Amino acid sequence: MSFASPTALALAAVAIPIVIFYILKVRLRRVPVSTNLFWKQIYDEKPPRSIWQYLRHLLSLLAQLLLVVLLVLAVADPSFSWQLLQARRIVAVVDNSASMRAADVKPSRFEAAIEAALATVDGLRFRDEMAIVLAGTEPQVVIGMSGHVPTLKRALRSIKISDNPTELDSSITLGQQLIGQHPHGQILVFTDGCSGRGAQRGRESFSDERLSIGEDVSPKKTPDPVDSSVEYRLFGHQDTNNIGITQFQVRRSLVDPLGYEVLAVVKNASTQAVKGRLELELDGIPVDVLPLDLKPDGVFKRALEKTSLEGGILVAKLTEINAADEVGESATAKTAGEAQLNSLATDDQAWAVLPSREIQNVLIVTPGNLFLQKVFEANPLVRLTVQREFPETWPNDSIIVLHRNIPDKLPGGDLFIVDPLNSCDAWEVAESIANPIITEQDKDSPLMTHVRLDNVLMPQAKQLKFAQPPRVLAGSLSGEPVYAEVKRSGGKCLVLSVDINEGDLAFRTAFPIMVTNSLGWFAGQTGELRQSLATGSMTNISLADADLRPAGEFLLRSPAGESQLLSVRGNRSERQEEIDPQATFVAAEEDPYVSIPPLGACGVWSVVRGSSEEATQPIAEIAVNLANDWETDLRTPGELMKEEPHTLVAGWFTRPIWFYLAAAACLVTLTEWWLYQRRVIA
């Protein structure tokens, strides 16, 4: 036995005055009585006869000495060596993913898992330690190793269910790191077995292939590694059916400025054939209704093309879910059947953000080029004006396209300059470049989306000496910018130094795409695709087009209306205070952006400026869907259910020794008080 505070044993000296006081009885109260007539009869005529009455004073002294001993030992905090050797380190991995919302286990998988985890906490022994890890998109340590049961219970009760996918493997890995090399380490996984391991792979495949249509995007199951220290507590059934939308994306058409394309994937994660409908609505207006007829474990994938100028929130809903052989039954039977076939509501609805289109005024000042004129005229979103000479005043509401001739001082506003012949305040025209070969292309820029210039024949281009280093969108082998974004304070400016009269750029598909990209860039559109994110994802929202003056705060509003303050990253907001207002050009810099934290709920999130009380127009909207095959498939894997988990219940000796000593001291105190002291108190 060892003591945590051996110096506390010196407190045993308290026993000495107790013994002295008992011997001397110095504290005997003197009580005057009018007569001893009756007391004599009590004490003389009825003398104590039992041994107890002879020993009662001695026993009182012994009880008090025992009390002192117990208290001193409790303060010294003794421990046995076997306690230290058998202490366990347990990591509880709690799955709060969307699939845990299923109610096939009453009251729900998640609540049953939390109750089981609480029971495990109750079973902790003294010196056992437990950590709680949340198996979200990114594993999160809710509470580190602790043996304090109330704290662990509070931490467990603070866990909320989310729409995130499960990531068990990294959570288990994190749990193993927390356990370290402890001989009695154990990881308890409270989950439904709808592991995120495959889901992660599935997400990666989506990320890689983007919106490629027609391939099987179902993730492949990967068995968990056999590890004796990992024990699964499964909450769910193998026959739980569900049908859900596993992917939903929308993007603007590459060829039709008013068009958009929709990708929808629906999975039937059940053992029955299912019929139903997939309804599409754009801002509450029905767009399409697609019939579903899915075989067991079947997948429905469809790409649709629609048109809309305004854009908005596109919503997909699963309705009228029935077993294939039950079509035509009564409404009550349908409802009951739908509940059995579709156990999770989170994936029955999906959202996507379709960016709006706006009419743009374009002024072309050109000596004449039919291709240039037609490529703008072909865009239905362009209201075009063509002039041969510079106007007396430059319009403020138009994109100015300057072909060949440019003024000495560039006008304000958005400029698209093609094949400049003369110098200006932003550059000087040097010698021509013969047969420039495009070797450098900024793939990250939205201006170069879906544009490939490396095989375009361009006999001639102008060599430009820029006053400030531009952002090169396409450059030649010699490093000369052929297509560049010029940074300036007066507006956006693009320069294409290629002579479109020569070569075949104007004939290529890339040219109208470049023009369309530039029009979208001038209009402040961040891209054709506003990808619907999976729950638990993080992203950044660029503020390059947002007016940062006056600098304010940005809030992230959840679909439930809760607001969260966002921090602006990047240096534009800081640098703008230092910019000389008279300066025309500024150096290239990183665009400011807000970093969006993990989006843990399905729906449409929005980024707004100002306080949460104001109903302001959102700067950006983000659609978040479950979009996870593994979360949609609620069937608990059978291989994990084979082994019956042994119950982790502690014996009676679950508390530290000092606790029992203190309890014994309390018991002795009560006994001694009952037998002796209560008379004094009374």
Add this chain to the structure above:
Amino acid sequence: MPLFEPDFLTRLEYLSIISKRVFRGSLLAQRRTMQLGSGIEFSEHREYAAGDDFRYLDWNVYARLGDLLLKRFQEEQDLHVYLLLDCSRSMAFGNPPKFDLARRLVAALAYIALADLDRICVLSFADGVISEFPLTRGKARILSLLKFLESQQVGGADTDLSRAVQGMLHRSRRSGIAVVVSDLFDEHGFQQGLDQIRYRRFDGHVLQLYDPKEADPAQLGDVELMDMETDSLRKVTVTERNLRTYKELFQTHQRSVREYCRNYGLGCTQSPTTVPFDALILQMMRKAGLGG
């Protein structure tokens, strides 16, 4: 706080008037003796014998029946009231002390008796008669009596009612009413003293006072009991069981006093010190029928 407050005499006078109303003329001074004599209260008839006083012949009976019958009357005489005040140190117990209430009671009884033209004698006693206020009569003596009572102090070695009664009997030539105002905590037994009162044909009355804490003590645990009469100390451990036994013994003692008085025709009034003296006087007189 003075023993006899300025309005004490007023309360005594009020008490005297109340007692007269209550007892409707059955006052102490008009108590009839068993001796026949020249009283005015008719007692009986007897046949005339030679030598009898003609003035007592009942001529109405002679006129109706023709028999010579002599009317006899009860003789009235002054009543002697002996008030025995316990001055032992046990009477100092309580807050206020029992002794204060005892002296007020003695003063009240004496006033009522003096107002009824009786003779009173006050004897303070402990282990014997300590001091005496001799037989006297007339309301004018009340102030002297009050001074006497105020001058009394608790003292003596121990309560001995028997010796005190013996001292009283030595001083009294005639019997009368003997009122013992005491707590009766007599280790020798209260019965011997009361027996002597009874044997000498005194009309006895016991006025026993006790403090509520004597009837229901609260001390528990290890205590040192100090006997106020003997100053003896005793270290005891008082348990709840001891307390219950004490209360039983106390009640037994009280009950024995009551039973003794009932058995031998003595008046008995037991009262805690919380009862005001005037209420206690009325209660005592109703019980004992001192007014006749």
